[in-house]
Amino acid sequence: RKEVEQDPGPFNVPEGATVAFNCTYSNSASQSFFWYRQDCRKEPKLLMSVYSSGNEDGRFTAQLNRASQYISLLIRDSKLSDSATYLCVVIGYSGGGADGLTFGKGTHLIIQP
Amino acid sequence: DTAVSQTPKYLVTQMGNDKSIKCEQNLGHDTMYWYKQDSKKFLKIMFSYNNKELIINETVPNRFSPKSPDKAHLNLHINSLELGDSAVYFCASSAGRGQFFGPGTRLTVL
Numbered sequence: 001r002k003e004v005e006q007d008p009g010p011f012n013v014p015e016g017a018t019v020a021f022n023c024t025y026s027n028s029a030s031q032s033f034f035w036y037r038q039d040c041r042k043e044p045k046l047l048m049s050v051y052s053s054g055n056e057d058g059r060f061t062a063q064l065n066r067a068s069q070y071i072s073l074l075i076r077d078s079k080l081s082d083s084a085t086y087l088c089v090v091i092g093y094s095g096g097g098a099d100g101l102t103f104g105k106g107t108h109l110i111i112q113p
Numbered sequence: 114d115t116a117v118s119q120t121p122k123y124l125v126t127q128m129g130n131d132k133s134i135k136c137e138q139n140l141g142h143d144t145m146y147w148y149k150q151d152s153k154k155f156l157k158i159m160f161s162y163n164n165k166e167l168i169i170n171e172t173v174p175n176r177f178s179p180k181s182p183d184k185a186h187l188n189l190h191i192n193s194l195e196l197g198d199s200a201v202y203f204c205a206s207s208a209g210r211g212q213f214f215g216p217g218t219r220l221t222v223l
Binding site: 043044045049087101102103105 | 217
């Protein structure tokens, strides 16, 4: 099983719809989780941290399920500007160093008018 | 007032050459990183560095070496460039909760 897995998509979603995607991780000792978005030919940008209790930021909700070892991102009332690749990041037991930090390959989201 | 900056933005060079990419952050962060994003868009961490510890991803060839003249800078030196080194290289910094990325350096090895 790969360390961090995401469905690459693309997810084609009509504007205004709700979309959700998951990211599974293999290391049960993982400590920190994040969602990033990356636009075409741009750098990744931090979208939100993922907390155990779940957290919300405007139209975005992130959830962590430790028992099943996945995190999720839900986008409500999707906008055209939400079109991007969404990357999950898992930080393992050793902290945020290069030996404990893994990016998923990303889920490509396309919001259609 | 760019938070994380990289130079150059584009780098085209011949196989076998040695090149460097510079990175600077003005966020006061303790930890800096180098990533490689290949043509399949997979973002892979290469190094993490703070003023105490350099951690190297074991898959990174020793032709790649980070050099940090001070806390705000982490440069990437690449010796004997190979075709497979062509990619976008991102620098990032962090204070512990998420990372801030530079705009990337697109390296093309001919």
